[in-house]
């Protein structure tokens with residue numbers, strides 16, 4: 001850390017460089033551009049399942065055609081990546097979760113549709129069993145326990161199907177132990193050597209995922225909670241160990257999730273490992289800000305302020321439902 005020297009007042013007046021917007025821009029320490037954003041979208045396989053998500057005002061579930069249009073919009077706005085989340089048919093959810101690795105599941109169809117429409121856009125996926133699991137968990141559940149190793153085997157099949165469909169970036173969000181090594185090994189063997197892994201490395205057991213679970217239709221289903229696999233919000237050291245472990249197993253990029261309540265983790269991860277570091281400004285954070293803005297309680301300026309906080313905390317980029325609205329604002 002540099003140790004700046006500040007002349008004693010009145011020689012030193014820090015307000016001099018805050019006087020005009022040109023001066024402020026000159027000394028801005030971080031910036032935010034569309035290139036820093038990853039846009040998460042929800043794609044439904046249910047006829048009539050598209051449309052607004054009540055707990056995420058301004059965010060819609062999309063049809064496959066809607067996903068194609070989102071991809072075109074991302075390209076126009078300079079957003080480099082879209083992340084796909086499936087809204088799957090509840091009647092087809094079961095304990096075997098076999099649809100998770102079906103090449104024709106809605107997630108894989110969306111990958112192919114987007115790559116067809118916008119080949120230069122990076123497509124990111126989510127790897128976890130929850131969209132297809134009858135009980136809403138990210139792993140197999142037997143006698144109330146989440147099985148680790150059996151789940152990892154299923155995640156490998158899911159990952160290979162996504163890579164086969166053309167995904168550029170795989171996002172394991174399940175928090176099972178050993179999954180990054182297993183995925184990386186399987187991708188190498190199957191010839192998908194250049195598929196990147198952005199590990200949800202420091203994913204906390206958070207109440208801020210609530211609106212997301214509404215969006216994908218998992219809220220009613222979740223039996224119990226995810227505390228036996230996601231990190232205790234009290235634990236910073238454990239989060240750092242998870243990131244170290246995932247990088248050592250072959251993750252190309254790492255993520256901290258949720259975002260705003262965990263900026264200390266973002267900074268620590270960036271300082272300690274220097275790897276490409278992302279934060280996920282999750283559904284509950286979106287709902288808080290957008291809800292307050294729509295009620296007139298906050299000004300829309302807080303959106304960019306919130307995203308700048310991630311850049312200041314050392315993040316290279318942010319997954320945010322605000323991505324299209326912010327990219328539009330930045331394009332001015």
Ligand SMILES: NCc1[nH]cc(CCC(=O)O)c1CC(=O)O
Nearest residue numbers: 128130173208209212282283284
């Ligand atoms: N694998 C599940 C998954 N992937 C992304 C999110 C949350 C994203 C958000 O809240 O915006 C979740 C929810 C969970 O862990 O229960």
